[in-house]
Amino acid sequence: MKKDFFSKYTVISIISVTLFFVIWYVLTAKMMIVPAYVMPDPLKVFGALLRKFTVKTPDGATLGSHIAASLQVALMGFGFGTGLGVPLGILMAWYKTVDRVARPIFDFLRPIPPIAWIPVMILWLGIGTEARAAVIFMSAFIPNVINSYTGIQQTSQVHIWVGRTFGASDFELLTRVAIPSALPNIFTGMRLSLGTSWVSLVSAEMLASTRGLGYMIQIGRQFSRTDLVLAGMIAIGILGGLLAVILEKVENRIVKGRQGYGK
């Protein structure tokens, strides 16, 4: 095990990443090959990232409050999208009537990329938090419905028969057999939703907002503050990654006895 950790390739990886930053630094700070408004050096970018926690210029808020604004909307939209999407998907797959009513609307909405909803929501709800939350809701809602739906539909017939022979009612079959066996799919849906939510949020903030990380990088561009743009991108990347990791931890807690690769 220890031998693996310090293998040749680990060393190469470390060198590769270090080299990336060194080359970036040398090209920008030392050789001045590209002007700072196109590409500032890495130290400036990380400096900007740290300083932004206290500085309010040029976009009127600190990084902390941008993050808070983004997270609030993202979690709200994702929460509603999941809270409504997962049950709807399950019901659509389990009850024919729900399927008949909801399916066509759904087939209609599905091919539209979630971000295309941004203008619609702005026209309906203005450029406030509600519009953004509605966009995130749409982004999270659709993958959740689709994956829960397929998850329930893929419930093994044998498992259902087993449940039947033990005298389970239809509702018990749903809660005791179908939903547990669909959990991996449901979580796949949630993971996808979380990804698209985060993307839609950044887009929405870039298009219509006065707060949030998307807004911050958009303003950074308008002021040619490339260091801020990059700092914002890093923050967006880290937060998005963090949210995904948290969801994965939750998933590993809840979904047990899974077959397949890894873990």
Add this chain to the structure above:
Amino acid sequence: MGNKTVNLIGKNSMRIVLTLLPIIGFLILWQLAAMFTSIGNLMPGPIQVIESLFISFAKPLGPHTIQMHALYSLKRVMVGYGSAVVTGIIFGVSLGLSKMFRALFRPLFELIRPIPTVAWIPISILWFGVDEMSKYFIVFYGAFANVALSVYMGIQRVDPVLVGAAKMLGCSERQLTFKVVLPSCIPYIFSGMQVALSAGIMSVVVAEMINSYEGIGWNIHAGQQTANMTQVLTGMVALAIFGLLMAAILRQVERRMCAWNTRNT
């Protein structure tokens, strides 16, 4: 035999009617709601949207007709997506086959990947200006990782028994790569390309919404700016058709190239 075929056709058309019926019902409901309730203030009915879509084939929306907008978007998607597919396959294969390559580039790739495509739009404008290049870059970025990762996964999941069989049959290492590993990745390549296509289309739409004077994304955005809901919805319908059409074409290509992977039914 003849009887069976007739039966099948009958069944198929029944199925089509069954799927179409609720959609038509939905459209009628929407139309009625738009005509007689306050929803009409929020958005036009489907007839109006479809009408406006047809009109826009002849009468320009902004600078271009809708098919010209679609062509602009198509060009951006083709350039960005095309180059992402080519480089993504090469990158994914190299990741899968060479430990050295993986050690060198995997960490950098993982470092950059969490940053969503849209977050690159401002910097791409700073780097490449407001013209086409920045849009190609955005579409490329949106599609690249999907293709690369899918191919990489495909290589990791090549059936070891198949590799053993090829070795027993006298395959050299080089032949193994080209005659076994790559062919068995083809389904993964296609599934990566499908995901990348929707990511690419999504990217082009945001890029056009934020920074463009033409394209389907611009259409939707311009509709919002002039508070013209009909134009927004027209753009969305056009976008949906555009996306479905591209995906269908890709599926056809896949069916041709992977006849071995799907039972002909």
Add this chain to the structure above:
Amino acid sequence: MEYQKYIEGRKAVITCKNVCKEFDIRDRKQAGSFRVIDDLSLSIYENEFVVLFGPGECGKTSAINILSGLDRPTAGSVFQGDTQITRPGIERGVVYQSIALFPWLTVMGNVEFGPKARGIDRTQSRKRAQELINLVGLQGFENAFPISLSGGMRQRVGIARAYANDPEVLFMDEPFGALDAQTRYMMEEEILRIYEHEKRTVVFVTNNIEEAVFLADRIILLKSCPTSVKQEYIIDLERPRSYTAPRFLEIRQKITRDMDKAL
């Protein structure tokens, strides 16, 4: 005595001397090794049909992998004639339980794969491939993809593919294990017909006693894991054999009695 008479005048094709095989176990809690083969020695003679017979999961596949050269033993050595087997080679062919056809190649493509990889003249390899396809009874299916064939037909392709390189020895690792009982009986007769037609040394692995007695000139009974040779039997029944002949049942009973009971 019987054994001495049997091997008299026969040339040993494969000689396996004191082979051991261990696998490293990598677990979060412990590291160690797991021994699957413990001092396996055996000889296989020219043009005989040998069946390696043993209880389930006793290490038969590991043994075949080592004999064919796909895997290296931890200790001991395997020879084909005078040359040590250290890697896969075209002098040995393998037929797999999972069949392992290349799904993207047609029947013809699969059968031609070996000769083509070796760079054999196209027309010549095509002619030989066609011959083998006819031999296994698949004429008319040359351009079909494996997915459209039944299990039995696929394994016929697998057999033809293994023959295409004209190997000295053919290893068959539970080749009919994935087939249904009816197809299995048919394939057992087929393999004998093919064996009579294209005389090769065949090493056939199975965990089915009926199959073993039906096919073998000689049965090598293996111990349960870690495996080695437990007992050998010369089966001098006339072919075609009958599953229900008294002698057949007698041999079958005897071997079953000698066999280790698997868990």
